[in-house]
Amino acid sequence: MKHCSFFLFFFCLPVFPLLAQKNVAGLDYAKYSKEVREEVWNWNLPEFSNYMIPEEYTEASSIILAEHYDIELMAKRRFNAYAFFVSAPISNQVLYYTNTMRRMLKLNDKSSVEKYSELMFQEYFAKQGLWTKAASMTVVGVRIIKPDGTIRELDIDDEVSMEGPKNNRLRKLAIADLQVGDIIDYFIHYTEQMDNKNVAPLFFVFKKASPIVSYSIYAKIDKRLTAEYRVLNGAPEFIVANDKDGNYNLTAKINNIPAVTNEKWISVARQFPMLSLVMLYNDSKNIFHPESARKAGVHRNVDYNKIVDDYKGYIRRYAELYNYKWDYYTPINNLVKKYKDTYPNYSKDSLACLIYYALQHYSMNDWDGKRIDVGTERNYYSWMNLVFIAKLSKILSFHGIKTNLLFVTSQYGPTLRNITHINDLDAFLVIPSAHPILLASLSAFSTVNRIPAINEGEQAVLFIPEDYKKDVFSLKGKHTIVTTPVSTAEQNTMIDEIQVTIDMVNPLELQFNRTSTQSGYFKEPYQRMLLLYEDYEAEHRKALAIEKTMFEEMADKRKTQALIQEYEAAFAEVRKNHKDNFEEEIKNAHDMKTKELISFNILSMGIPKQGADLKYNVQYTMEGLVRKAGINYTIDAGKLTGVPLRLEVKERERNIDMYMPYARKYESVISFVIPNGYEVDGIDNLQQDVINTCGKFMVKAAVDNNVLRIHLENEYYRSFEPAENWPQLLEIIDGADEFYNKNIMLRKIKVFGD
Numbered sequence: 001m002k003h004c005s006f007f008l009f010f011f012c013l014p015v016f017p018l019l020a021q022k023n024v025a026g027l028d029y030a031k032y033s034k035e036v037r038e039e040v041w042n043w044n045l046p047e048f049s050n051y052m053i054p055e056e057y058t059e060a061s062s063i064i065l066a067e068h069y070d071i072e073l074m075a076k077r078r079f080n081a082y083a084f085f086v087s088a089p090i091s092n093q094v095l096y097y098t099n100t101m102r103r104m105l106k107l108n109d110k111s112s113v114e115k116y117s118e119l120m121f122q123e124y125f126a127k128q129g130l131w132t133k134a135a136s137m138t139v140v141g142v143r144i145i146k147p148d149g150t151i152r153e154l155d156i157d158d159e160v161s162m163e164g165p166k167n168n169r170l171r172k173l174a175i176a177d178l179q180v181g182d183i184i185d186y187f188i189h190y191t192e193q194m195d196n197k198n199v200a201p202l203f204f205v206f207k208k209a210s211p212i213v214s215y216s217i218y219a220k221i222d223k224r225l226t227a228e229y230r231v232l233n234g235a236p237e238f239i240v241a242n243d244k245d246g247n248y249n250l251t252a253k254i255n256n257i258p259a260v261t262n263e264k265w266i267s268v269a270r271q272f273p274m275l276s277l278v279m280l281y282n283d284s285k286n287i288f289h290p291e292s293a294r295k296a297g298v299h300r301n302v303d304y305n306k307i308v309d310d311y312k313g314y315i316r317r318y319a320e321l322y323n324y325k326w327d328y329y330t331p332i333n334n335l336v337k338k339y340k341d342t343y344p345n346y347s348k349d350s351l352a353c354l355i356y357y358a359l360q361h362y363s364m365n366d367w368d369g370k371r372i373d374v375g376t377e378r379n380y381y382s383w384m385n386l387v388f389i390a391k392l393s394k395i396l397s398f399h400g401i402k403t404n405l406l407f408v409t410s411q412y413g414p415t416l417r418n419i420t421h422i423n424d425l426d427a428f429l430v431i432p433s434a435h436p437i438l439l440a441s442l443s444a445f446s447t448v449n450r451i452p453a454i455n456e457g458e459q460a461v462l463f464i465p466e467d468y469k470k471d472v473f474s475l476k477g478k479h480t481i482v483t484t485p486v487s488t489a490e491q492n493t494m495i496d497e498i499q500v501t502i503d504m505v506n507p508l509e510l511q512f513n514r515t516s517t518q519s520g521y522f523k524e525p526y527q528r529m530l531l532l533y534e535d536y537e538a539e540h541r542k543a544l545a546i547e548k549t550m551f552e553e554m555a556d557k558r559k560t561q562a563l564i565q566e567y568e569a570a571f572a573e574v575r576k577n578h579k580d581n582f583e584e585e586i587k588n589a590h591d592m593k594t595k596e597l598i599s600f601n602i603l604s605m606g607i608p609k610q611g612a613d614l615k616y617n618v619q620y621t622m623e624g625l626v627r628k629a630g631i632n633y634t635i636d637a638g639k640l641t642g643v644p645l646r647l648e649v650k651e652r653e654r655n656i657d658m659y660m661p662y663a664r665k666y667e668s669v670i671s672f673v674i675p676n677g678y679e680v681d682g683i684d685n686l687q688q689d690v691i692n693t694c695g696k697f698m699v700k701a702a703v704d705n706n707v708l709r710i711h712l713e714n715e716y717y718r719s720f721e722p723a724e725n726w727p728q729l730l731e732i733i734d735g736a737d738e739f740y741n742k743n744i745m746l747r748k749i750k751v752f753g754d
Contacts, residue, residue: 027137033156036139040102040187041153043068047214048104051145051183057211060259062112064212065183066104071219073097073199073279074247093224093284094195102187105210109180116184119173136192142175145183196286199279201421204252206235207272212257219250219277221298226280228299230420235273240298248298250277262651267659269414276420288317291475304417305479308407308461311422312475315405318390328362332395335544342545352401352431353448354544356439357608359392361540364444365550372566375574376581379528381443388441389429396429403429406438408451408460408484411659411720416459416481426455430462438485444536445524445607453521453662456719457486489663489695489715492520496668500640502746504675507633508626509595510640511619515603518614521662523606526614530581534571536605543608582618591643594620633746637686641668641712644736658721658729670710674746680708681745690735694721694728697735712739 047066057063075093107113121140142154156173178184192199204217217238221227223246229238238250252275260272268274282293290313292306335358340346363383393403406428409416413424428451429439438449465477499513518526527536537550548556551564582600587593598619606614625636674680686701695716702709714736721729 029137032137033139036100036189037141037153040100040141040189041143043102045216047216048102048185050213051106053106054211054213054256056258057213059108060211061109062115062210063106063108064103064208064210064215065106066102066214067212067216068102068214069204069217069219070100070102071098071202071217071277073220073225074222075224075281093281094193095199095281096191096193097199098189098191100187100189102185104183104185106183107178107180113178113180113182117175117178119175119186121171121173121188136190139189139191140171140173140186141189142173142184142186144175144178145185147181195284198281198287201423202277202279203269204235204275204277205268205272206254206257206274207260207268208257209260209263211259214253214255215257216253217251217275219248221248221250221279223247224281224283224296226282226294226296226299228278228280228294228302228420230276230301230414230418232269232274232276232414232418233272235275238275238277238300250298262654262656264647264651265658265660266656267412269412269418270659271656276414278421288314290314290317302420304419307419307422307425308463308479309475311407311425311427312405312463314422315386315390315427316475318386319393321390328359329395331546332358332362333398335546336399338545348401349431349433349435349437351399352396352437352439355395355399355401356392356441356448357540358544359388359395360441360444360446360608361537361544361546363388363391363441365537372570374533374567374570375577376529378533379444379531383442385440385442386427389427389439392429392439392441396431401431403431403439404465405463406430406460406482406484407463408455409458410452410454411456411458412454416461426452428455432464443524443528445527447608450520451484453487453719455484456662458484460484486719487520487663489665489717492522492662492664494518494522494664494666496641498640498668498670500670500672502626502633502635502673502675508623508628510622510625510635511598512622513617513619515615515617518606520664522664523614526585526616527606529585530602530614530616531605532571532574532578534575535602536607539605540608586618586620589642590622590639592622592624595623596621629745631748634743635672635746636742637672637682637710637744638740638742640670640672640710642666644714644740645733646737647733652730654726655723657723658726660716660719660721662719664716666712666714668710668712670708670712672708672710674703674706674708677749678746679749681747682743683708686710686739686742686744688735688739690731692728692731694718694725695732697732697739699739708744 045066045068047068050065053063053065074096076096105112105116107116119140119142121138140156142156144152144154146152154173154175156171175184206212206215219227219238220243223242227248227250229250231237236252236254238252241249241251243249254273260266266272280289280293281287282289283296290310292309292313294302294306332355336351336355339351339354343350364381396403407425408428409419409424410426414420419425426440431437431439438451440446440451442452460482462480462482463477464480495517497515497517501511501513503509503511516526534550540546541549551567554564554567579597579600583594583597586597598621599617600619601617602615603617604613604615606612625639627634672680680703683701683703686699688697688699690697696713697715698711698713700711714732716729716732
């Protein structure tokens, strides 16, 4: 069952003049939430009183009758205690941010009723310190409007369940008696007080899965702040005005927005009308801002070069912050010395790769004992790439290896010339050479020369510093526009070699012996799912020629024996449950559970060097793929391999470009052992041959020495396809779907006299 989950970071949340600029940390939640609900329900916005549905939207699953965002960001002076004790008493500005989103929608069918039958939200968070005071609070309101016009407001405090500590609770609101034809009118109000950070950028997308009758935005921004916005893909303009105090009022409104017809393979920031809004306090002494930061005022469509300059300033800031010796600085340099002694004719490129993997290894190991996390969840850890490359630049420069900077957009964000904020860019180090080396690390499974797939084929800014001082990047240098490399389908493969047998003692059960190999971008999701931290940590040590084990290093760092024993126990517990990960992999592959997992084995972890494949073997039994037909048996041949992409009816029509993950190739080689006394009918029906400009789906099948061999290839040549190529992609998708539903007959051979 799908429900609506509303966490703070999912929203361009919106404000009330009566509720702004309050000391959030000192608010009484019950009293404040009552004030908020009274204010919101009495908004003077006529669109929230209009329950009429335009004729063209009557068949939609749900219709957004009105959606409004109300935002306020104001600065207020307060006393700085830190300055009082450390230097001289001064006062700093505190930001008061209030953001409310209200949405009213008509539920036209059971699926929309199910979707909105439960809301989840983070209720409250507060953090206070001697030198800084920050707090945030969330208030939710929900009303149900019945077809006869009666309105029922839910008692949020009585009808929710709570999880987590008092100051940071996840609340779940079950909406009972919700029926087809009802209108749900709800809001999420978020307020925050902050003095050492800016508000996260906001994005308003004028296109959703449901049609929208009315969509509007109001933002009030303090005159001392910097507001920067960008208009994308034909979005309505902000109308900018000043109130009597000189503060900025930004408004935008649009009516009658048709629903998105296809949500698969889309890039919202490049295909749908959108306004992005960045609000910055560039005059604050507590919030870092680069030298290139704009002054107070409202700025439309800031030139992308200025955003790149901002990012350079942040890079330099991180490099300065990490200009010291860490615990692993010495061991990395020891590895470098050992490498140089072992390979006196080493190249700088190979040395750079060693340093990269060494830093990655030590970055992912933290044995402070506060959190002993060695299960699969650890595989999903990520670290801030900006910090990683700042540290990496220091070590590389210490060893005489110069690096340049590459600033790259994501295919799911705005193009380079349409960026609004540094968050629209990713940064990588580039070692200039005949074959430039790209360096970035976002997880334990990142590799040299493998940027994330979302950054492939993007226009990027290559920055060559004029003055590179060890780990500190100069702000002066040369900009060059380049295009990031693009991988081929042959570099991103998933190959399954599958042996399938049927035991005629229990003919409704199939035995699988499958060896799967993933390369390129296919690897990491399966590495995260299947590998154990204990194993790949040891593999990293082996590749880096680190002689001591993890526990020996822990002992050297004077970690207690009790802590080592805790890790040993945690490793044992995780290994005991390791089979659950493989059962999940099998379920994902076949869209059904295995009857029995007989064995599983990692043959190659695919780390740490670039080009190494992930390879593993699983042996298991499955039911539900064989049906008895008299003395014969029907076998679902198309389901012996993976589940293909399935399209809903509405997804078959498309008039927008396709942004797919990456060029890729699936290949399955199936060997089905035909039992004695039987033959196979329907082999010719398995053959398929779809080849066009976008890719291919091919199946070849033949019997060889009493073994039915099926060779399947499904390939997508590119990650991006223009809208006009949709019919060709549809041919490939339909070909895979057609094969998935094919079967063969295992027919009993009649013997003379039978």
